[in-house]
Amino acid sequence: MKTPIELKVLDSRIGSEYPLPNYATVGSAGMDLRAMIDTDMVIEPGQTELIPTGIAIHVADPSLAAVILPRSGLGHKKGIVLGNLVGLIDSDYQGQLMVSCWNRSNEPFTLQIGERLAQLVFVPVVQAQFKLVDEFESSQRGEGGFGHSGTQ
Numbered sequence: 791m792k793t794p795i796e797l798k799v800l801d802s803r804i805g806s807e808y809p810l811p812n813y814a815t816v817g818s819a820g821m822d823l824r825a826m827i828d829t830d831m832v833i834e835p836g837q838t839e840l841i842p843t844g845i846a847i848h849v850a851d852p853s854l855a856a857v858i859l860p861r862s863g864l865g866h867k868k869g870i871v872l873g874n875l876v877g878l879i880d881s882d883y884q885g886q887l888m889v890s891c892w893n894r895s896n897e898p899f900t901l902q903i904g905e906r907l908a909q910l911v912f913v914p915v916v917q918a919q920f921k922l923v924d925e926f927e928s929s930q931r932g933e934g935g936f937g938h939s940g941t942q
């Protein structure tokens with residue numbers, strides 16, 4: 791059962807020249823987002839560009855969010871990842887989905903019009919309410935962290 795999410799097309803090439811974002815296979819977790827730029831653009835080594843996707847979504851339900859993640863092929867082979875590492879889309883955000891595209895490689899990268907450059911994943915969210923305490927009930931880990939448990 792898929793969850794209905796409102797989507798607005800902001801760039802008319804989406805839904806005509808390019809399909810709406812969709813799941814490539816029945817088991818896909820992410821749907822690819824496209825670079826809705828006017829011309830192909832070169833992203834120089836180390837440079838970061840904010841790329842429009844041509845769509846807006848309204849998740850609406852505070853128990854859901856969306857995250858923008860790199861595509862593994864582009865990230866691993868070409869060094870094209872996200873300037874913010876992960877993009878978090880709040881459930882009340884209604885603006886255009888933007889992708890911060892970071893060329894962390896040593897080669898210029900040509901981003902083509904309509905290229906699928908990142909992916910959108912919907913995730914459940916729990917909003918917490920902090921309850922102030924002076925002491926925690928003791929746990930097995932306690933305050934140990936940052937490699938405390940070793941490597942093997």
Ligand SMILES: O=c1ccn([C@H]2C[C@H](O)[C@@H](COP(=O)(O)OP(=O)(O)OP(=O)(O)O)O2)c(=O)[nH]1
Pocket residue numbers: 858874876877878879880881883886887888889890
């Ligand atoms: O890769 C991203 C990350 C965020 N956003 C949008 C949706 C998100 O809901 C909003 C704010 O993102 P975030 O809270 O991560 O950024 P901020 O720097 O804290 O901005 P704000 O002060 O608007 O919350 O920007 C994107 O379109 N793409």
Ligand SMILES: [Mg+2]
Pocket residue numbers: none
């Ligand atoms: Mg914020």
